[in-house]
Amino acid sequence: MDDADYMRIAIEQSTKGDWPYGAVIVKEGAILVKGFNTSTRDRDPTAHAEVNVIRAAFRTIPGLSLTGCTLYTSSESCPMCTGAFLWAGVSRVVFGASIQQLTDVGQPQIDTSSQSIIRTAFGEVELTGGVLAEEALEVVRGWRKQVIDVAQIGKVYAQLDPPIWLVTAADGGRRGGFIATTVAQASIVDLMPRQLITVNKRHHTHELIEASGAFAMHLIDETQLELIWRFGLQSGRDVDKLAGLTFHAGATGSPLLADAVA
Numbered sequence: 485m486d487d488a489d490y491m492r493i494a495i496e497q498s499t500k501g502d503w504p505y506g507a508v509i510v511k512e513g514a515i516l517v518k519g520f521n522t523s524t525r526d527r528d529p530t531a532h533a534e535v536n537v538i539r540a541a542f543r544t545i546p547g548l549s550l551t552g553c554t555l556y557t558s559s560e561s562c563p564m565c566t567g568a569f570l571w572a573g574v575s576r577v578v579f580g581a582s583i584q585q586l587t588d589v590g591q592p593q594i595d596t597s598s599q600s601i602i603r604t605a606f607g608e609v610e611l612t613g614g615v616l617a618e619e620a621l622e623v624v625r626g627w628r629k630q631v632i633d634v635a636q637i638g639k640v641y642a643q644l645d646p647p648i649w650l651v652t653a654a655d656g657g658r659r660g661g662f663i664a665t666t667v668a669q670a671s672i673v674d675l676m677p678r679q680l681i682t683v684n685k686r687h688h689t690h691e692l693i694e695a696s697g698a699f700a701m702h703l704i705d706e707t708q709l710e711l712i713w714r715f716g717l718q719s720g721r722d723v724d725k726l727a728g729l730t731f732h733a734g735a736t737g738s739p740l741l742a743d744a745v746a
């Protein structure tokens with residue numbers, strides 16, 4: 485395996501990140517750890533890919549130094565991560581896209597190169613940049629497009645201001661959900677709240693509702709527009725739309741989203 489091979493793994497990790505960054509630590513040709521940015525899911529703005537893999541690496545080896553290790557990171561490290569790999573004693577760092585390239589595609593950065601910080605520090609770190617930079621940038625561009633699309637969806641829904649209902653169902657190991665396009669109030673009696681929902685028969689979730697005889701409904705609010713992207717724009721046949729969200733089994737056995745409004 486060469487630099488490009490390890491970088492490809494770091495880039496592959498970057499596709500899983502909350503922000504589009506991934507990293508791998510390699511020691512004597514073997515992958516010690518790999519990881520990605522988890523800032524959103526951990527509610528930790530310091531959970532950059534490099535910090536995550538450095539912390540994970542120390543859970544696999546004794547001592548307080550990663551000397552002899554190479555850190556591969558899909559994008560040039562920010563000052564915080566450069567500080568982290570300097571303190572960790574990493575011998576070599578290889579990055580894909582540069583801070584300048586990230587800035588050029590609109591991704592906000594602290595405008596200080598990794599090299600300029602290394603220069604001020606003790607010890608020696610060999611730095612190599614630009615390995616598969618274009619592939620790394622492609623992931624960043626794709627991530628940005630998705631974020632922008634979610635913002636667009638938000639703008640449209642803010643104009644219409646409809647209540648948005650997420651419908652989920654599960655059958656055995658299969659689970660899925662969709663954003664209901666038609667929900668009508670079918671009762672004006674508070675004690676007997678009834679709603680009419682239309683489900684397209686070709687929908688994957690329709691199969692699950694038929695098979696399990698049950699479903700769950702969730703009212704979602706404007707802070708949960710990411711759910712529209714997740715449930716509205718892909719097919720449950722291809723992906724597990726519920727992956728990474730917190731669900732528990734509701735009264736009907738269908739998955740209930742933990743933080744739905746109702």
Ligand SMILES: [Zn+2]
Pocket residue numbers: 532533534561562563564565566
């Ligand atoms: Zn960083």
